[in-house]
Amino acid sequence: xxxxxxxxxxxxxxxxxxxxxxxxxxxxxxxxxxxxxxxxxxxxxxxxxxxxxxxxxxxxxxxxxxxxxxxxxxxxxxxxxxxxxxxxxxxxxxxxxxxxxxxxxxxxxxxxxxxxxxxxxxxxxxxxxxxxxxxxxxxxxxxxxxxxxxxxxxxxxxxxxxxxxxxxxxxxxxxxxxxxxxxxxxxxxxxxxxxxxxxxxxxxxxxxxxxxxxxxxxxxxxxxxxxxxxxxxxxxxxxxxxxxxxxxxxxxxxxxxxxxxxxxxxxxxxxxxxxxxxxxxxxxxxxxxxxxxxxxxxxxxxxxxxxxxxxxxxxxxxxxxxxxxxxxxxxxxxxxxxxxxxxxxxxxxxxxxxxxxxxxxxxxxxxxxxxxxxxxxxxxxxxxxxxxxxxxxxxxxxxxxxxxxxxxxxxxxxxxxxxxxxxxxxxxxxxxxxxxxxxxxxxxxxxxxxxxxxxxxxxxxxxxxxxxxxxxxxxxxxxxxxxxxxxxxxxxxxxxxxxxxxxxxxxxxxxxxxxxxxxxxxxxxxxxxxxxxxxxxxxxxxxxxxxxxxxxxxxxxxxxxxxxxxxxxxxxxxxxxxxxxxxxxxxxxxxxxxxxxxxxxxxxxxxxxxxxxxxxxxxxxxxxxxxxxxxxxxxxxxxxxxxxxxxxxxxxxxxxxxxxxxxxxxxxxxxxxxxxxxxxxxxxxxxxxxxxxxxxxxxxxxxxxxxxxxxxxxxxxxxxxxxxxxxxxxxxxxxxxxxxxxxxxx
Numbered sequence: 147x148x149x150x151x152x153x154x155x156x157x158x159x160x161x162x163x164x165x166x167x168x169x170x171x172x173x174x175x176x177x178x179x180x181x182x183x184x185x186x187x188x189x190x191x192x193x194x195x196x197x198x199x200x201x202x203x204x205x206x207x208x209x210x211x212x213x214x215x216x217x218x219x220x221x222x223x224x225x226x227x228x229x230x231x232x233x234x235x236x237x238x239x240x241x242x243x244x245x246x247x248x249x250x251x252x253x254x255x256x257x258x259x260x261x262x263x264x265x266x267x268x269x270x271x272x273x274x275x276x277x278x279x280x281x282x283x284x285x286x287x288x289x290x291x292x293x294x295x296x297x298x299x300x301x302x303x304x305x306x307x308x309x310x311x312x313x314x315x316x317x318x319x320x321x322x323x324x325x326x327x328x329x330x331x332x333x334x335x336x337x338x339x340x341x342x343x344x345x346x347x348x349x350x351x352x353x354x355x356x357x358x359x360x361x362x363x364x365x366x367x368x369x370x371x372x373x374x375x376x377x378x379x380x381x382x383x384x385x386x387x388x389x390x391x392x393x394x395x396x397x398x399x400x401x402x403x404x405x406x407x408x409x410x411x412x413x414x415x416x417x418x419x420x421x422x423x424x425x426x427x428x429x430x431x432x433x434x435x436x437x438x439x440x441x442x443x444x445x446x447x448x449x450x451x452x453x454x455x456x457x458x459x460x461x462x463x464x465x466x467x468x469x470x471x472x473x474x475x476x477x478x479x480x481x482x483x484x485x486x487x488x489x490x491x492x493x494x495x496x497x498x499x500x501x502x503x504x505x506x507x508x509x510x511x512x513x514x515x516x517x518x519x520x521x522x523x524x525x526x527x528x529x530x531x532x533x534x535x536x537x538x539x540x541x542x543x544x545x546x547x548x549x550x551x552x553x554x555x556x557x558x559x560x561x562x563x564x565x566x567x568x569x570x571x572x573x574x575x576x577x578x579x580x581x582x583x584x585x586x587x588x589x590x591x592x593x594x595x596x597x598x599x600x601x602x603x604x605x606x607x608x609x610x611x612x613x614x615x616x617x618x619x620x621x622x623x624x625x626x627x628x629x630x631x632x633x634x635x636x637x638x639x640x641x642x643x644x645x646x647x648x649x650x651x652x653x654x655x656x657x658x659x660x661x662x663x664x665x666x667x668x669x670x671x672x673x674x675x676x677x678x679x680x681x682x683x684x685x686x687x688x689x690x691x692x693x694x695x696x697x698x699x700x701x702x703x704x705x706x707x708x709x710x711x712x713x714x715x716x717x718x719x720x721x722x723x724x725x726x727x728x729x730x731x732x733x734x735x736x737x738x739x740x741x742x743x744x745x746x747x748x749x750x751x752x753x754x755x756x757x758x759x760x761x762x763x764x765x766x767x768x769x770x771x772x773x774x775x776x777x778x779x780x781x782x783x784x785x786x787x788x789x790x791x792x793x794x795x796x797x798x799x800x801x802x803x804x805x806x807x808x809x810x811x812x813x814x815x816x817x818x819x820x821x822x823x824x825x826x827x828x829x830x831x832x833x834x835x836x837x838x839x840x841x842x843x844x845x846x847x848x849x850x851x852x853x854x855x856x857x858x859x860x861x862x863x864x865x866x867x868x869x870x871x872x873x874x875x876x877x878x879x880x881x882x883x884x885x886x887x888x889x890x891x892x
Contacts, residue, residue: 237516256269301611361532430488459537539600559613564705719865736831744827767787807874833871
């Protein structure tokens with residue numbers, strides 16, 4: 147009997163195994179399970195309202211505080227300028243280089259209502275980051291009351307979540323859509339209410355209109371649901387295979403036959419399980435958006451004879467787009483996939499599938515056409531978004547090593563990493579259904595983003611979120627199940643100070659370096675060794691007095707608190723202390739704060755003359771220096787851009803000249819033009835990537851070498867680097883008639 151209901155066949159009666167009763171039995175069991183959970187979690191206690199209120203106020207405050215102060219990053223300025231152009235009526239043409247159009251359209255609305263500026267350019271993302279903190283409330287039935295709150299706390303203080311909630315990139319928006327899909331999927335599995343399918347269709351469309359990582363999210367969630375169906379139906383598929391008695395070819399044939407029989411049986415079912423229905427929804431809605439995968443065959447023996455261009459290569463005007471006869475083929479492929487989706491969707495989801503499809507495609511068409519002002523955006527959204535992403539894989543932007551996330555994750559997200567690994571092991575052993583999903587989500591995300599060629603710090607959001615939810619669920623469960631009275635009455639309270647004392651002692655021992663010539667050094671070494679040994683002995687004695695589960699569960703509490711404090715500190719340093727200074731791997735590359743200071747100076751000069759944006763200023767666009775100036779000078783009437791690509795031979799007629807350091811004019815040229823002596827400033831700076839070329843041998847030797855170990859620990863705790871920042875500089879020239887007032891930060 148095929149099992150698409152999600153109920154183990156061994157637990158079903160003969161009557162309930164009849165096809166007509168499968169769905170009734172599934173609904174009865176799911177409803178009973180939900181009622182048991184709901185009785186524990188429906189009534190939100192007053193302390194929860196207070197806790198979430200304070201947490202959300204804190205999260206919003208951290209995300210809004212001084213939001214417009216940091217200099218605009220190159221990517222931020224792109225998104226902000228195109229949003230500004232749309233807000234003033236210049237329209238927007240979808241370009242997959244900047245991913246989906248949603249962030250530009252939403253930010254344009256904010257500009258229209260609240261005005262344009264650095265603060266409002268980042269406001270959408272700050273609000274989204276705050277909303278993300280509240281979303282675990284919608285998963286209380288699965289996370290538990292305490293687990294949901296702990297998850298929200300971790301989302302609020304996560305360095306990656308905080309920093310990129312204050313950054314005008316769409317990754318935090320994708321975090322909201324991804325968690326929204328997870329919530330609606332599990333709410334539908336638990337409750338079976340159709341509204342969750344409607345909401346999911348809308349969220350999925352918003353995700354695809356935001357960023358191409360929606361393909362990864364859909365693949366992960368669909369993969370989990372598909373594997374679940376395979377596991378439930380595996381007994382039927384392999385029933386004719388006898389281990390040890392069936393040859394390999396015969397076994398393979400039997401498996402194929404069993405799989406085909408199972409599919410045929412599923413095709414005769416009028417109703418399928420909730421997980422299967424959600425899988426069908428994801429699969430059918432997203433299938434047409436995968437049409438551009440056909441472009442991978444254009445340079446193979448299958449299609450290279452035809453000269454069809456299904457995705458233009460890097461270096462062309464429309465990377466990833468079809469051209470010529472490829473346009474016809476692309477249209478046919480998309481049309482065929484829409485037809486396949488409709489057939490499959492209506493077969494198992496009924497006529498309501500058309501409503502899901504209408505919500506999904508209607509939202510996509512509305513956003514990609516920018517509310518019908520850019521109709522070609524519909525085609526570029528459906529085909530070129532994926533085509534561009536596939537073409538860019540060979541470029542490997544950023545060029546990071548394969549172990550990049552193994553470096554950056556422990557530096558910032560050590561709290562969810564530690565408890566995610568522990569909790570994942572715990573749930574795999576317990577076979578907890580939701581826990582297993584979180585493990586699958588976390589592991590598959592790490593594998594996929596490690597495999598994908600473009601590795602950037604903002605993608606850390608995708609790796610961090612499943613780890614945070616997994617950690618929150620685990621910590622909530624073990625803390626809720628603790629017998630606090632029993633533990634404390636047996637001396638377990640000593641664990642609370644004991645864990646941080648042990649951590650400090652181990653840190654001091656790892657940091658310690660001496661040649662033994664100074665008695666005081668030896669004394670400190672002996673002292674910290676004694677403290678560590680005393681903590682371990684005390685812990686062992688408490689372990690003997692308590693059962694192992696209580697001991698380790700109770701020890702997790704102070705460990706989590708210590709790691710949370712360090713996490714909050716890391717987030718504060720990245721977002722506020724070093725937001726403009728790329729000593730942070732999370733910052734990666736950043737516009738110098740001198741550019742923002744220079745803009746204020748030039749605006750001040752204009753205001754003193756009665757025209758804030760009237761001061762003539764010329765920007766050398768060499769090496770992409772036009773950005774973020776194009777944003778900063780959007781309201782300047784006398785701003786100009788020239789690519790010099792070499793030393794300036796004749797002085798331009800402008801009051802302020804910003805040139806690439808390689809293109810400096812001679813002193814005679816500047817004197818003839820009436821300029822003061824040039825002021826050199828960093829235009830952009832980046833993190834010195836001294837982790838490149840790391841091998842297992844170098845890593846092990848670094849652990850043994852005291853100096854390497856101390857350098858690593860100095861960076862982890864203090865962000866001290868022993869190598870200078872990378873920098874690309876500009877030189878600023880002011881005409882003699884301009885007043886003094888601009889002072890570089892360094």
